[in-house]
Amino acid sequence: MATVLQVTDFSVDYRTSRGEVRALDSVNLKVEEKEFIALVGESGCGKTTLGLATIGLLPPKVARIRGGIISYKGTDLTKLSPNAARKYRGSEIAMIFQEPLTSLNPLKRIGEQIGEAIVLRHQKEDPKGNEKIPRIPGRTWKLPPHVREQAERMLALVRIPDPDHIINRYPFELSGGMRQRAMIAMALSQQPELLIADEPTTALDVTTQAQVLKLMKEIKDKLGTTIMLVTHDLAVASQVADRVVVMYAGQIVEDAEVHALFSSPKHPYTQGLLSCIPTGNREGKQLTPIKGTIPDLTVRRDWCRFHPRCPAAMDVCARKEPLLKELEKDHRVACFLYGE
């Protein structure tokens, strides 16, 4: 299968009031076509930063790329000019966020927003076409019939009931789950190759979350879209992802096919995360939390970030930084427990 995304030695710093924080530190990642990968980690691990960097939405004044490459189908996204980067954004790489209320324009109806995305795609396919959505101010507006039909089809694709009715609604008139679906419809309107979803279901009810995740899996199967899901919930990742990438303090600590990760988690942090998840009844056994707290990322370290909290820490862990190594087929770990 072709490689869609190749991240090589990628580092990003954030300038904060406390100093420079290394949000991503020499990250290496490969994403294949049609894969559903999950970036998992607690707050501050860098998973959102990686997503934003891929689509080119890092906050300009605050974030600084310190090195490395993000290569999308052979093109280095980090070296593109803003204009060139814009060509990829939306059409090749799309992103949806946690709070759809802030991602959708509250002043525009759903149909209009999806319509815009569709028109953009038509323009890219046929630059001379000169297509525009005519906007009549006031309560009435019209989409050209073929655009409207496609918009309704997109809404139906994301299983929104009564698409012809919803197309006229404003975002605030929809429930959380519906808004998220509308976001997905908008993101898919340009038929992107890669969809990045940053905690898309964290703010939703459990059953709604299940519906949206199931939808995303269907989209991957039906349209062949590559999906990168950013989440803090390892259990969610286990239910939908093909591959799970565990991050800690700006680095990837484990990267494995989903069944391999859950049957034999290799990195102590992954093991710690798993043993935190309550399973069964309290009479069973006590949960084993990970002792300590997330390290201060303003301090630059040349040793294993996790070792102060690691139950299996050795001397070498305080002296050197472990690199991500392939242990078995499709199972990479960055840990000295598996050799130096």
Next chain:
Amino acid sequence: MANEILRTVDLRKHFKSTRGMNPLARAKERVIRAVDGVSISIASGQTLAVVGESGCGKTTLARTLALLTPLTSGEIYFDGQRIDDGKAGDKEVYRKLQMVFQDPDSSLDPMMKVGDIVAEPLRGLTAMKGVEVRNAALESLIAVGLSGDFVERFPDQLSGGQKQRVAIARAISTRPRLLILDEPTSALDASVQAQILNLLVELQRKFSLSYMLITHNIAVAAYLSDAMAVMYAGNVVEYGPTSEVLRKPRHPYTVALMKSAPTPDPWNRTLLQIEIAGEVPSAIDPPSGCKFNPRCPFAEAICTIDVPELSKIAEGHTAACHFLQKTA
């Protein structure tokens, strides 16, 4: 029932909503039936989990039980006494019934020291004074795993997990019998959540506490509770021992809820098998008959007319559905 610490009988809490967008239109009296006939009980020393999604009424239920808001109808019995008729003094009740809230940041007064925060119930509910109060507060802090140094600190110097511990210390300072825990770990990271859950188990054993746990997280409910009540749109739709409800959920909503709950098990992807559509109904204008009928894969005509009662499935296990045989 001697060994029941809490019991409610057909508890209802309705809110009146007269607001409309048009100031000239006649104000229509709309009723929000947040809690619409809930009868549950908690056995002494045990944990009842009240599980549901947004809008199901579980938080309103918690606040009504804690007498923070007056009920509309029904009865509440706490430790053998009726407490909803205003005859039992608030102080008497609160000495034995306390609550821990969801958001650790708004649970603690930012202008108060931790020691005073934990001591507040002691000062307000007991006759203790001075050194006695300080010692009791210190004991509670130590019981939740915080050292004496925390007494002088302010909330903004604490982490989320520590704040929640302080909230728990405050709640147990008068050695109550029942704690209502409203989503106690939802705002915390995975590892901190595990610590707090361990703490809650330990405290329950140590102080013979009963818990009412409000949560949307099935895994947490399964871990902590002995009995489970599943709520949907103001009603209890399934009720029984936790092990039973998990093993053999019978109400279609419970089935969907259990399947939706993500478990770290890629070989058993129940999440992808759910067959539920739509979203939680509006509280002002709920569907007629069984409130779940628009989303239920087994719904038939009668479901839009008749509201099903809780009927017995097995010993202690009930569910409210016209077609329980379909999930057998």
Next chain:
Amino acid sequence: MTSNKQSIVGLVIVMGFLIIAVVMEVAGLLNLQVTPYPANPLPNQVSAVLLPPSLAHPFGTDNIGRDVFSRILVATPYDFMIGFAVVGSAVIVGSLLGGFAGLRGGLLDEILMRVTDVFFALPVLLIAMVIGAILGGGIGNMSVALMITWWPPYARLARGESLKVAHQNYIEASRLSGQRPRHILFRHILPNISGTMLVYATLDIGTVILVYSGLTYLGLGNKPPAPDWGQMVAAYNSWLLSDPWLALIPGLIISIGVIGFSLLGDGIKETLGIR
């Protein structure tokens, strides 16, 4: 506390005025003269009239030969005391009324809202002037008049902040601790709204000083021969073109005082915002 240059300037200005005010007030009570020249000299103590600013008379002398610098110094306590008295009373009354209304809601809240509405609808400054005039003018009466009309914005502010606080979980926890509304108000609500009230009050003192100076200029405040900045501006008006320093300097001093409080208030606002 404040790392901001501007707020330090504000603090310095306010502290400077405060120290002068205290010294002058004490000296007045003890009947001592600490200024280079007497502020209300006897005919035989005056200097030459209308002298421009010089080393001996940093602010010059006025039409009667009084040293302007000394008069400015002696006048300091008046404006400051008025500022603190009016704002102080407004803070206390407003916080109590508004804090309680926000906590309890209901009828009390409605009444408070309507009463403050009335104050906002009327030209309160005019009313204060009328009250002051009826009472007979002078600094004491003017203070009372201002205090009567100054509290409504504080009550509204306190009510708004109190509403925000009243929904916090720790207020409910306090109820669960068996605490009465009175305890909740004093122990929880007031401390948590004090920051906002303080900021508003500090910024407002400057306004009071300005308003009072204006009223004195119109003849309602301190009466001659008591030295008073606003009153000096009025009295020396006639010499604006020939001997400008006489009217300009008191006006400038008023402005500096107001700016000082403004900067200090901003500084406090930033500090509390960060905390």
